[in-house]
Amino acid sequence: MSERKFETQTIHGVGLGLRSSHYQEVFTTKPDVPWFELLSDNYMGDGGLPLVRAEKIREDYPITLHGVGMSLGSADPLNLEYLTRLKALTSRLEPVYISDHLAWVSADGKYTHDLLPLPYTEATLRHISDRINQAQDFLGQTLLIENPSSYLTFNNTEMTECEFIRGMVNATDCNLLIDVNNIYVSAVNHDFDPYTYLAEIPTDKVKEIHLAGYEKMEGYLFDTHGYQVHAPVWDLYRAALQKFGPVPTLIEWDTDIPNFATLRGEAHKAELQMKEVA
Amino acid sequence: MDKDAIELAAFQKAFYEGIFNPTSDSIQLACQTIQSTEAISAKDRLAIYRGSILGGMTTALTGIYPVCEKLVGENYFTNMVAGYLKQYPSGSPDLGNYGEHLSAYIATFVPAKDLVYLADVVQLEWLWHKAFNAPDIKKNKQHTKPVNELAHISEQNHSNIKFSINSSARLLESPYPINRIWEVNQSSFEGYPSVNLDEGDVKLIIWRNSSYDMCIDILTNDEYLFLSAISEDRLFGDIAEMELATSVAELLPRCLQMGLIDGFTLIEDSV
Numbered sequence: 001m002s003e004r005k006f007e008t009q010t011i012h013g014v015g016l017g018l019r020s021s022h023y024q025e026v027f028t029t030k031p032d033v034p035w036f037e038l039l040s041d042n043y044m045g046d047g048g049l050p051l052v053r054a055e056k057i058r059e060d061y062p063i064t065l066h067g068v069g070m071s072l073g074s075a076d077p078l079n080l081e082y083l084t085r086l087k088a089l090t091s092r093l094e095p096v097y098i099s100d101h102l103a104w105v106s107a108d109g110k111y112t113h114d115l116l117p118l119p120y121t122e123a124t125l126r127h128i129s130d131r132i133n134q135a136q137d138f139l140g141q142t143l144l145i146e147n148p149s150s151y152l153t154f155n156n157t158e159m160t161e162c163e164f165i166r167g168m169v170n171a172t173d174c175n176l177l178i179d180v181n182n183i184y185v186s187a188v189n190h191d192f193d194p195y196t197y198l199a200e201i202p203t204d205k206v207k208e209i210h211l212a213g214y215e216k217m218e219g220y221l222f223d224t225h226g227y228q229v230h231a232p233v234w235d236l237y238r239a240a241l242q243k244f245g246p247v248p249t250l251i252e253w254d255t256d257i258p259n260f261a262t263l264r265g266e267a268h269k270a271e272l273q274m275k276e277v278a
Numbered sequence: 279m280d281k282d283a284i285e286l287a288a289f290q291k292a293f294y295e296g297i298f299n300p301t302s303d304s305i306q307l308a309c310q311t312i313q314s315t316e317a318i319s320a321k322d323r324l325a326i327y328r329g330s331i332l333g334g335m336t337t338a339l340t341g342i343y344p345v346c347e348k349l350v351g352e353n354y355f356t357n358m359v360a361g362y363l364k365q366y367p368s369g370s371p372d373l374g375n376y377g378e379h380l381s382a383y384i385a386t387f388v389p390a391k392d393l394v395y396l397a398d399v400v401q402l403e404w405l406w407h408k409a410f411n412a413p414d415i416k417k418n419k420q421h422t423k424p425v426n427e428l429a430h431i432s433e434q435n436h437s438n439i440k441f442s443i444n445s446s447a448r449l450l451e452s453p454y455p456i457n458r459i460w461e462v463n464q465s466s467f468e469g470y471p472s473v474n475l476d477e478g479d480v481k482l483i484i485w486r487n488s489s490y491d492m493c494i495d496i497l498t499n500d501e502y503l504f505l506s507a508i509s510e511d512r513l514f515g516d517i518a519e520m521e522l523a524t525s526v527a528e529l530l531p532r533c534l535q536m537g538l539i540d541g542f543t544l545i546e547d548s549v
Contacts, residue, residue: 041371041372041373042374044371044372044374045372045374045411045412045413046412046413046414047411047412047413047414047415047445048410048411048412048413048414048446048486048490049410049411049486049490050411052490068371069371069372070371071371074290075279075283075286075287075290076287079371082371082372104290105371106371107287107290107291107293107294108287108290108291108294109367109369110294110298110367110368110369111367111368111369111370111371111373111376112294112297112331112335112368113331113334113335113338113368113371113373113376114327114330114331114334116290116293116327119289119311123282123285123286124282124286126282127282127283127286151318151323151326151327152312152313152320152323152324152326152327153312153313154311154312154313155310155311155312155313156311219317219318220317220318220326222326222330255337
């Protein structure tokens, strides 16, 4: 394995979600980006160019791994083949963090490849907490769990999302990846105060923040990750920095991916906020 | 499973059915647990997720099958794969594993029956995708020797050799010139994108070379049979007895030189 510039187990500043269309520019220009986040599900194969590229990135930058495939909220058994592959990837790339979502992805062994909402009940809290514990034990690493954006609530809801998250943290000692855009999207969609939400998140558990752009639809906001970060999300991000401190922050862009300069422009805006709040 | 787990499984199964098999009954069942508001009904909230999920999976298929999408157009492609999404659930958390059966699905997709070459073009794209993401070394070939050690094998042992085809390589034959159809539909293609289907059948190998470049190479009939026999793990002694117009003494060095054969084992090694 090639020598890595960064053996550090911490990250700082504003990183970028790395997408395949930007690899060549990163390899060529070696931009001054403090860290990259890779979508772990794209590197689960046994070889090929994706892993070669990931290794090459890791030579020059610290990375985190972010996935959707754990399906932590599903009633299906945990997919041990997936976890085994993720563990192998972790050994290979040595990410600072591994993260997944407060969501379910599969039902009866059939995968939707999307993040689906859970009813916030005592029963589902026990269920997902058991599975996070199993996954953490298997991987030998504390996970970061990301708050979802959602477009519906359930009739049998017994607690707020924040109460659910606090219960999950208490039961698993997991860390949190707070997606500020997701908070805002859900706040609009479900008519709650996003600042109250932020205030209820356990500060010491937040290890990473995500920023992304939503799309305004007829009657709701849709979390497309296909736009620049919107003004209300920047405002909420500022409040998040004031509460959590200068937590490593990621610009996430998954659809209609722009040129690399645009991504760096968004990162620069976040860096300015981080400096101002410090 | 305890009662809570059974209830969670039933809820998630109903939600899944409401997304992928949206009948009035399945939607009603899925919506039983979803709150309606004045602004958006439970049914419309479920539909938001349906659009997101099916849109995401269609986008993934577009990424694997760009030539197919270009040939039929975006709307046609979306409508065509809608049935596939319903009929072929994804069984893996890796979205890159989804889409394997699209060629078989298209072969029976009546509205596209006049596009006789389409299923084979789709199969070519799938094999390209699998070759691109193939392991660097086959899992069961870890004890394979490099071909430069062939010189150390005595002639009397040649018939006991099993050659290894490049771990990324996939063989494909079609009655249509699908390689040309693929080629003229690449964004890098310069020229008039015309293909004469009467050019006839092709035998291809789709593979990734040692520089991680992707290759779609045309094979002669003998090369195809020779490499097929190797990919079936047949002994070189048996392959040498195949009735081919070209001798294996010509075929083997050509395949070695190209990198299509990149290792070997002696059967004594594997006992």
